[in-house]
Amino acid sequence: MLVIGGGTFGLFTALTLADRGAEVILIDRGGVWREASSVNAGSLGVQNKLPALVPYTLWAWELWLGLEARLGCNLDVRRNGGYKVATTEDEAQRLKTVAAEQEARGLTVSHLCGDDIRREAPWLGDCVVAATYSPDDGYASPTLLGPALRRAVEDGGVTVVEHGDVVSLSAGSRPRVETSAGAFEADAVAITAGAWSGQLAMMVGAILPVTLDVNMVSVTERAPTTIPKIVTHARGILTLKQVANMSCLIGGGWQGIGTLSDSRKEIDYDQLVHNLRLAQRVIPGLARLNVVRSWAGYEGVTPDSLPYLGRLPGQPNVYCGACARGGFTLGPLMGRLLGELIADGITSRPIDLFDPGRFMSGH
Ligand SMILES: Cc1cc2nc3c(=O)[nH]c(=O)nc-3n(C[C@H](O)[C@H](O)[C@H](O)COP(=O)(O)OP(=O)(O)OC[C@H]3O[C@@H](n4cnc5c(N)ncnc54)[C@H](O)[C@@H]3O)c2cc1C
Structure with a gap:
């Protein structure tokens, strides 16, 4: 083969x-x-998947959970749950609609708003008006x-x-x-x-x-616990996590610059600023951290x-x-x-x- x-x-x-x-x-x-x-x-996310991919993500988790034993080493696999957040009423509606479709395909989520969010996740910013929580979001180290x-x-x-x-x-x-x-x-x-x-x-x-996305990711300096759970966004424009070495990763599909023919994978700083500002609004604790590196990579996308x-x-x-x-x-x-x-x-x-x-x- x-x-x-x-x-x-x-x-x-x-x-x-x-x-x-x-x-x-x-x-x-x-x-x-x-x-x-x-x-x-490194996100192992269920909530940020198309409803049709929810069962496949849950099946993939079965493999991820056995992978450290299969490969005989630590991969920092963590299935510690995550919040998908909305910051406007429109996004809250979208969150609810998509969650219903995902639940029909096997995802388990709890729905939170207002006081529930402040009580359960006080580290999320006041801009978060609604959220869903799934125990099946997590991450691993690429x-x-x-x-x-x-x-x-x-x-x-x-x-x-x-x-x-x-x-x-x-x-x-x-x-x-x-x-x-x-x-x-x-x-x-x-x-x-x-x-x-x-x-x-x-x-x-x-x-x-196949069309091309040039996704960007940023990493902060190491910090005390700032993002206890993975965070994604109702509009798919944010992924936030704090990894095992305590640095925080900020992504969300904001687009960098490049094409397959020019092989460029560069940061678009205007886009990056929007990504980082949104991250800080959703998790105010990120404001005190320095970003130490940002990079971009190619992701192929089907219609x-x-x-x-x-x-x-x-x-x-x-x-x-x-x-x-x-x-x-x-x-x-x-x-x-x-x-x-x-x-x-x-x-x-x-x-x-x-x-x-x-x-x-x-x-
Ligand atoms: C910045 C960024 C962040 C992302 N974040 C996440 C995330 O948090 N969670 C998640 O689940 N997914 C994420 N993704 C998506 C995920 O990384 C990809 O979907 C996945 O890694 C694709 O794997 P692959 O093996 O298909 O492709 P690749 O890893 O791109 O591998 C393709 C390989 O094919 C080789 N190749 C290409 N052309 C030829 C040729 N002509 N001859 C020989 N070899 C060739 C390339 O050199 C390359 O090594 C992200 C993607 C990017 C870019």
Whole structure:
């Protein structure tokens, strides 16, 4: 098997295949774990998922909770709950509507307003007029997961090829890739190349629409407890958490600058100021902390914000797993399901929603 892309999707796919005894070559154009999977904010959020993805996030949690034992190391996995907040009446209405749809898919939340919020979470600002609380929000460390996962796949016999930019892919009974590190062929190939997956699929004539988000994240100096629980926002414009080393991470999908063709991933300071101001309003305790670093990374987005996971249309040996909104959370599950599909021909969870051909006419 060839797996193209060494982020969370590719590494978990490779691990699943190796566990089933497959011979796997994982190829990355740069180093493994250098793109979205390494620069993300580490939220393992349920409340910030589309309702259709709620069951998948809860299934992913089952895998996350066993991952430290499976990989034999600490990953700072914390499932300590989180608040999703609203700061206007419109947002409060939206919070309620989305929560109802998520609850219908298995999410458990409690609804809070006014005095409940002040009593339960006095560290939230007065601007917060309504909130939902879920015990199923949490986080883990991307910095710890990457090296551990790489070690596990290599221990499982996977050959990791770095600096192997795939420049051509031909399908057929025995797919073959040409890369800057040589040519490789195998029975099947999995495209797990994140935001670049559309470009790779195009090499075999499959159209997988992908647009690009350039997400920004900031980290503060270490501080006494300031964010006891994860915080997200009714409009999806804020993620806040305090991680194990006590620094606070501030994100929320505010957009930086860059495109796949120019390879820029830069901070847009106007956007960043809005992100930081909102963070301070929602958690006033953040105002006394210095931001020590901000960065940006690429996230591929599909037209319906659901991932691509499955076989490419008309290509019996070419598979794709990519572009999940919240793909760090979902990565262990998505990689598991793709590996199962390739090795066993069936998956332990339904994947019809994620058909990579769903935007191709005539499919
Ligand atoms: C700043 C930021 C914050 C985020 N925060 C969160 C969060 O808090 N929680 C959450 O759940 N999700 C978050 N996400 C989303 C999450 O990080 C991604 O959905 C997930 O990591 C995608 O994993 P991936 O393996 O699909 O892609 P990637 O990690 O991007 O890996 C793709 C790999 O493919 C390789 N590749 C590309 N083209 C080629 C080629 N031609 N040949 C060979 N290799 C190739 C790349 O080099 C790369 O290593 C965030 C994303 C960003 C950018």
